[in-house]
Amino acid sequence: MAGVGIALWIIVSVLVGLAGWAALRVWAKDTLQALPLAVVAALLGSFAWSEWFGEFSNWGGEVEGLQVAPAILGAVIVTALSVLGRLQALQEPKA
Amino acid sequence: MAERRAGVPALMPEWLQRVFTTPAFAWLWLVARMYLGYHWLEAGIEKLGDSRWMSTGEAVKSFWERAITVPPPPARPPVAYDWYRDFLRFMLDHGYYTWFGKLVALGETLVGIALVLGALTAIAATVGAFMNMNFMLAGTASTNPVLLLVAIFLILAWRVAGYWGVDGVLSRTMGALPKPMTFPRVAGVHFRLRG
Numbered sequence: 001m002a003g004v005g006i007a008l009w010i011i012v013s014v015l016v017g018l019a020g021w022a023a024l025r026v027w028a029k030d031t032l033q034a035l036p037l038a039v040v041a042a043l044l045g046s047f048a049w050s051e052w053f054g055e056f057s058n059w060g061g062e063v064e065g066l067q068v069a070p071a072i073l074g075a076v077i078v079t080a081l082s083v084l085g086r087l088q089a090l091q092e093p094k095a
Numbered sequence: 096m097a098e099r100r101a102g103v104p105a106l107m108p109e110w111l112q113r114v115f116t117t118p119a120f121a122w123l124w125l126v127a128r129m130y131l132g133y134h135w136l137e138a139g140i141e142k143l144g145d146s147r148w149m150s151t152g153e154a155v156k157s158f159w160e161r162a163i164t165v166p167p168p169p170a171r172p173p174v175a176y177d178w179y180r181d182f183l184r185f186m187l188d189h190g191y192y193t194w195f196g197k198l199v200a201l202g203e204t205l206v207g208i209a210l211v212l213g214a215l216t217a218i219a220a221t222v223g224a225f226m227n228m229n230f231m232l233a234g235t236a237s238t239n240p241v242l243l244l245v246a247i248f249l250i251l252a253w254r255v256a257g258y259w260g261v262d263g264v265l266s267r268t269m270g271a272l273p274k275p276m277t278f279p280r281v282a283g284v285h286f287r288l289r290g
Contacts (some may be wrong), residue, residue, distance in 0.1 A: 037119070039122075041122050044123070044126055045122070046132065048126045048129065051131055052129070052133060053129060053133060078122050078125070078126060079122075081121065081122040081125060081259050082119070082122040085118040085119045085120065085121045085122055085258070086118075086119045086209065088118040088119070089117045089118050092117070092118075
């Protein structure tokens with residue numbers, strides 16, 4: 001990835017991460033602490049699907065190394081799973 | 096979560112324990128699993144379609160022949176340990192490469208499928224790590240060190256590595272995840288993975 005591809009990757013991931021954190025705020029009244037994790041999940045998910053697993057799903061075109069559809073899909077999938085996991089963890093009894 | 100017993104030191108800091116044991120970080124292990132599984136699957140499928148692996152074993156034979164070669168000094172042999180070179184020579188002399196090629200191709204494919212699906216994740220990662228170790232012992236670095244490292248992390252995260260996969264579905268259907276792991280006495284002290 002380079003230039004516009006990296007910028008797009010960061011923008012998409014931050015937006016998806018923010019959406020994930022907003023969902024956590026609404027459903028579980030989660031704190032600001034959960035925000036970095038949601039954004040990191042989106043960044044990693046987006047990167048993984050674009051860079052590593054993009055060969056299977058490169059139908060959305062490419063912007064300077066970023067495979068658009070897989071990048072968005074990866075960010076959404078991994079952020080959704082991180083939100084679900086966080087909700088699950090919040091339900092677990094504390095020590 | 097179980098209460099920590101007084102005087103029992105934790106094996107890892109609290110935040111690191113959370114990374115390896117709670118569903119909140121299961122997404123991280125899903126990505127690691129997919130990465131590792133994809134590599135194994137890609138390598139395995141390629142070998143499954145190659146007659147040098149699946150019928151004659153020629154690929155394994157030439158790999159072993161190259162590995163046991165000892166060049167004149169100061170050049171170093173590909174295999175650093177004599178016992179491992181003897182082991183490869185024994186297998187080569189007995190013609191085991193004919194079935195070993197099939198074993199490697201099938202093993203890599205099955206490990207890849209298991210990791211992608213999250214089925215028996217820790218066992219699949221252990222088998223993968225064992226293969227990485229053997230490739231490295233035979234003198235091939237390639238991507239093996241990175242794959243081995245990812246496999247070790249997946250083994251450490253065994254409780255939640257398959258949470259978003261078959262392991263997770265089975266554990267949610269058939270009952271709770273295993274209880275927190277208690278290590279036996281190490282150097283006179285009881286260690287626990289999580290407190």
